[in-house]
Amino acid sequence: MMLNIPFLVALMLLMTAGCVISITARSLTSSVVSMGTAGLILSILFLLLGAPDLAIVQIFVEIVTLIVLLSTIRRETTADMSSSGLYGIITLVVFALFLFVFVLHYQEIVRPFGEPVMTMGAKYLAASAPLLKAPNAVTSIVLDFRGYDTLGEATVIFVAITGVVVLLRVKGRKDGK
Amino acid sequence: MENKGMSEIVKGIARIVFPFIVLYSISLILYGHITPGGGFAGGVVLTGGFVLLLLAFGKEYVFHFFPLEIAKSLDSTGALGFLAIALMGLLGGAFFYNLLPKGTLFNLWSAGTIMLSNIMIGLKVSAGLFVAIVILSMARLIRTKEGLRYKQSGKEEDQ
Numbered sequence: 489m490m491l492n493i494p495f496l497v498a499l500m501l502l503m504t505a506g507c508v509i510s511i512t513a514r515s516l517t518s519s520v521v522s523m524g525t526a527g528l529i530l531s532i533l534f535l536l537l538g539a540p541d542l543a544i545v546q547i548f549v550e551i552v553t554l555i556v557l558l559s560t561i562r563r564e565t566t567a568d569m570s571s572s573g574l575y576g577i578i579t580l581v582v583f584a585l586f587l588f589v590f591v592l593h594y595q596e597i598v599r600p601f602g603e604p605v606m607t608m609g610a611k612y613l614a615a616s617a618p619l620l621k622a623p624n625a626v627t628s629i630v631l632d633f634r635g636y637d638t639l640g641e642a643t644v645i646f647v648a649i650t651g652v653v654v655l656l657r658v659k660g661r662k663d664g665k
Numbered sequence: 666m667e668n669k670g671m672s673e674i675v676k677g678i679a680r681i682v683f684p685f686i687v688l689y690s691i692s693l694i695l696y697g698h699i700t701p702g703g704g705f706a707g708g709v710v711l712t713g714g715f716v717l718l719l720l721a722f723g724k725e726y727v728f729h730f731f732p733l734e735i736a737k738s739l740d741s742t743g744a745l746g747f748l749a750i751a752l753m754g755l756l757g758g759a760f761f762y763n764l765l766p767k768g769t770l771f772n773l774w775s776a777g778t779i780m781l782s783n784i785m786i787g788l789k790v791s792a793g794l795f796v797a798i799v800i801l802s803m804a805r806l807i808r809t810k811e812g813l814r815y816k817q818s819g820k821e822e823d824q
Contacts, residue, residue: 621767622698622776630703631782635751635761638782642789646744649793653737656804656815 496536503529516561524554542637670723679721686714694787698776704786711791716798724799733799736792743789750778750785 506526513519527550534543612633613625622628630638670676693707719727754762768775807814 617770619767620763620776620779621770621772622779623771624698624700624703626701627698627703627779627783628776631698631779631786632761632763632777635782638786639747639751642744642747642786645790645793646740649740649797652797652800656800 492536496533499529499533499536503533517558520554520557520561523557524550527553539636670726671721675721679717683714683718686710686717690714690787690791694783695773695780697783698779699771699773704783705790707783708787708790709794711787712794712798715791715795719799719802724803727799731795733796736796736799739788739792740796743785743787743792746785747782747789750782753778 503526506522506529510519510523510526513522527546531543531546531550534540534546612629615633616625616628617623620628620632622632690707690711693702693710694704697703697707715727715731751761754760754764756762757764763777763779765777765781767777774780805816807816
């Protein structure tokens with residue numbers, strides 16, 4: 489698959505811009521929305537770099553995070569977040585267009601059952617024991633063929649524990665509670 | 666110290682069982698590329714052993730030979746070590762490239778960097794989960810006149 493490098497770089501710059509805006513923005517709402525932009529662009533990047541499973545997970549996690557964060561800051565913020573009827577109509581039209589295109593290209597998008605697009609799994613299983621000398625195929629996939637996934641999981645645990653330590657600390661709290 | 670923790674029966678059983686838990690977790694981590702197991706599973710089992718000690722003897726006893734600061738730095742060491750193994754692959758041409766000699770099938774010293782990665786992940790998961798469980802177990806909410814107030818048990822009383 490040919491990668492369009494300028495396009496990827498543009499996406500990455502957009503993602504960086506989203507992160508910077510989400511840190512520096514004054515209002516919580518715009519900060520959360522620009523953070524969501526960064527996450528959704530990340531899922532597009534995953535798709536372009538050939539990791540559709542990660543892209544699906546990323547888009548799911550991003551949407552759930554956005555909903556949770558927005559519903560949390562709704563009580564804190566004073567911004568007007570009620571939607572008018574126009575936005576509803578626009579959303580409906582966009583979804584109708586999406587569905588129309590999907591039905592039009594149904595045959596190309598959805599593969600017949602039992603014929604997946606990705607056939608990498610067979611190669612992993614075949615290479616695990618003879619090439620890598622690792623009889624446990626699960627470990628060889630998790631730690632060698634798909635090492636990026638494991639690095640991400642380790643980062644998730646690290647961030648979670650950092651969050652626990654930071655949220656439940658006693659010293660250095662501003663409000664003294 | 667004597668009346669901290671649970672009864673003498675629990676303490677005795679914990680004393681007997683703890684070395685076996687540690688041994689089992691080390692075997693899970695080291696043989697992760699041959700038998701089912703690996704860094705994540707072995708690390709969680711090791712944390713289970715420490716939590717058993719924490720419940721049976723109280724946290725002062727556990728902190729005596731596994732202080733929280735050391736656990737925090739071990740957590741970071743595991744994460745950075747795993748990243749270093751991944752970066753080491755760049756010497757062979759690609760991120761996560763397995764450039765160590767592969768050895769023979771079913772030997773302990775085989776499969777290149779997989780065993781090192783397992784050790785690092787085991788270190789990271791066990792130390793990190795230990796920190797999280799200890800800090801969560803120390804968290805208390807105290808009801809005061811102004812409302813609920815957060816404090817950690819065992820820390821200095823700043824009333």
